[in-house]
Amino acid sequence: MxxxxxxxxxxxxxxxxxxxxxxxxxxxxxxxxxxxxxxxxxxxxxxxxxxxxxxxxxxxxxxxxxxxxxxxxxxxxxxxxxxxxxxxxxxxxxxxxxxxxxxxxxxxxxxxxxxxxxxxxxxxxxxxxxxxxxxxxxxxxxxxxxxxxxxxxxxxxxxxxxxxxxxxxxxxxxxxxxxxxxxxxxxxxxxxxxxxxxxxxxxxxxSSTQTAEMTKLLENIHRAVNIGLVNEMKVVADRMGIDIHEVIDAAATKPFGFTAYYPGPGIGGHCIPVDPFYLTWKAREYGVHTRFIELAGEVNSAMPLWVVDKVADALNQHKKAINGSRILILGMAYKKNVDDMRESPSLQLLDLLLHKGARVQYSDPHVARLPKVRKYNFELVSVTLTPKVLASYDAVVLATAHDSFDYAMIAEHSQLIIDTRGHYKHTSPSIIKA
Missing domain, CATH: 3.40.50.720 (NAD(P)-binding Rossmann-like Domain)
Structure with a gap:
């Protein structure tokens, strides 16, 4: 047979x-x-x-x-x-x-x-x-x-x-x-x-299906842990007044023993936010507490709230409250240049900002309309970016750095930018790195 x-x-x-x-x-x-x-x-x-x-x-x-x-x-x-x-x-x-x-x-x-x-x-x-x-x-x-x-x-x-x-x-x-x-x-x-x-x-x-299943988890937990590390480093560097992206760029010049991972507003996609919890759940059956993996998950899960706090601080410096402010999120997909929104941290950002009373919209050339997903149903459509539109928002949050965004126009006409992706290497009073 x-x-x-x-x-x-x-x-x-x-x-x-x-x-x-x-x-x-x-x-x-x-x-x-x-x-x-x-x-x-x-x-x-x-x-x-x-x-x-x-x-x-x-x-x-x-x-x-x-x-x-x-x-x-x-x-x-x-x-x-x-x-x-x-x-x-x-x-x-x-x-x-x-x-x-x-x-x-x-x-x-x-x-x-x-x-x-x-x-x-x-x-x-x-x-x-x-x-x-x-x-x-x-x-x-x-x-x-x-x-x-x-x-x-x-x-x-x-x-x-x-x-x-x-x-x-x-x-x-x-x-x-x-x-x-x-x-x-x-x-x-x-x-x-x-x-x-x-x-x-x-x-x-x-040698077995179990080995193949564990291989998949290791691949994505490896990314989740390293992203968690660099996200935590970002928080520490921010408190110290150090640009984490400059640090990463400098460390990446080492030709051995270092792989560059970059921070962001959280992690998205179907695999990286999910896979670590599959292993931690199964490990408990064997009496193993995967503390290292769970810690990375906690760090990554906390990043959207950390970004919202940075938005609130930035608005406060401009004598504005987050409640009632008009905020535009740039990018709803979980990574640049795709239309995939599975587990996107941008969805969490949008939800958190709305719950704090902000008036939030988004712009994403790859996502014309927000579909209903498991946790959210926002019923929003993408805003077309123009100088006038950008200037009408109290804050613009760069959440997903799509290549098709006109970054020069965004920088010139936005009142305040919170950059979660390190796209803007040189800060100005209107650009806050988060």
């Missing part, structure tokens, strides 16, 4: 099903369409499915032209999960957020498994790509599959391969980013390697 599936995958005759057509699933589906005869993208959101089948991309860094090419090569989208039975490989790319207690929320994974269970059959491989804690694939997915009478490693094959998408990064693509793969059994691993080696340039096999 394993040999039959391996043959289909290696000869590119397999039908690939990808569940979840978001920032991870859609580019992965398009990549598989380059190699395999049929790719089905599944999603519960009918608007997404309709847009894909019409060749209309809803993700900014994916062009509609490239989506049309993928459709011509065999990509189709569907809300009909009975078509899972047609697929030889099913790749799960669904969200794994935190609940209000900052504990793992695997409800999307579980509901997806429930949806596809009636249509699973022998000679299929199931791969989970969603970020999760070590043990999820073995402890949660495997029993659910074997409850159907499908023995993992014999009838059906189960692997974990963490997504490594970086929206807006033109240097590394789905094809060129190495793919870590772990299997529940040796047979599962071999099938997983065959699944991915036809779509990516390099597959990195590891």
């Amino acid at each position: 394993c040999n039959n599936l391996l043959s289909l995958l290696k000869n590119k005759n397999a039908t690939i099903g990808i569940v979840g057509m978001g920032y991870v699933g859609l580019p992965l589906a398009m990549r598989y369409a380059d190699s395999f005869r049929q790719v089905i993208g599944f999603d519960i959101v009918s608007e997404r499915v309709s847009a894909i089948n019409k060749g209309h991309s809803y993700i900014e860094h994916i062009s509609s032209e490239s989506l049309v090419v993928a459709l011509e090569k065999g990509l189709k989208a569907s809300t009909d999960f009975s078509r899972i039975n047609e697929c030889d490989a099913i790749i799960l790319c669904v969200p794994t957020p935190l609940n209000k207690y900052r504990e793992p929320d695997l409800s999307f994974i579980f509901s997806t498994i429930e949806q596809i269970q009636p249509y699973l059959r022998p000679k299929q491989v199931v791969s989970l790509e969603s970020t999760t804690y070590p043990g999820t694939t073995e402890e949660e997915l495997r029993p659910r599959l074997e409850k159907l009478g499908l023995v993992v490693g014999e009838h059906i094959f189960l692997v974990y391969s963490p997504e490594r998408e970086d929206p807006g990064n033109s240097t590394y693509t789905t094809q060129t980013i190495p793919k870590v793969v772990g299997g529940c059994t040796e047979a599962c691993l071999q099938v997983g390697i065959a699944l991915y080696e036809r779509a990516v340039d390099r597959v990195v096999p590891v």
Whole structure:
């Protein structure tokens, strides 16, 4: 049975099903369409499915032209999960957020498994790509599959391969980013390697699904901890009257032993704000208190409030209260040059400022209208920047440093700028670094 599936995958005759057509699933589906005869993208959101089948991309860094090419090569989208039975490989790319207690929320994974269970059959491989804690694939997915009478490693094959998408990064693509793969059994691993080696340039096999799950967490916790360090350094440097960006630039001249990380108003994206808490939650099961990781999380989580305090102090110096002041936030996406707002600290800034009585608007060339997200529903549209518009605000907060902003115009016409990204290297009385 394993040999039959391996043959289909290696000869590119397999039908690939990808569940979840978001920032991870859609580019992965398009990549598989380059190699395999049929790719089905599944999603519960009918608007997404309709847009894909019409060749209309809803993700900014994916062009509609490239989506049309993928459709011509065999990509189709569907809300009909009975078509899972047609697929030889099913790749799960669904969200794994935190609940209000900052504990793992695997409800999307579980509901997806429930949806596809009636249509699973022998000679299929199931791969989970969603970020999760070590043990999820073995402890949660495997029993659910074997409850159907499908023995993992014999009838059906189960692997974990963490997504490594970086929206807006033109240097590394789905094809060129190495793919870590772990299997529940040796047979599962071999099938997983065959699944991915036809779509990516390099597959990195590891000894187990738990190892692959831990690898994903380490990658993003590494970033979270170092960002937490530099954010704390920023607070200390600010108290001492030292420019942290000048310090980082100077330290970065050291040709060894130092990697530059840069502070900001907090951390965003689906992975970095979430992954540390997945590991800390699981570590408690083993009696381990991950103090270092949790401290970084506390520092990063506190940054939006620290920025709001800097806004209040800056307004106070201009004899204005934050309550009633008109404030413009520049950038709502979690990082520059993308439309991705998942866990964006700008959303927290907006919420905190509104609760303090400020009259807040935003400008973001990549986000025309703020959609409803899990925590927030602001119903705001992006403001077009002009000299007159900028001058009408009591303060402008640079939260996301998009390349398309006219920084010279912003500096010239804003009454007060609070720069959370260190874009303005040379301060003036109207620019406050936060």
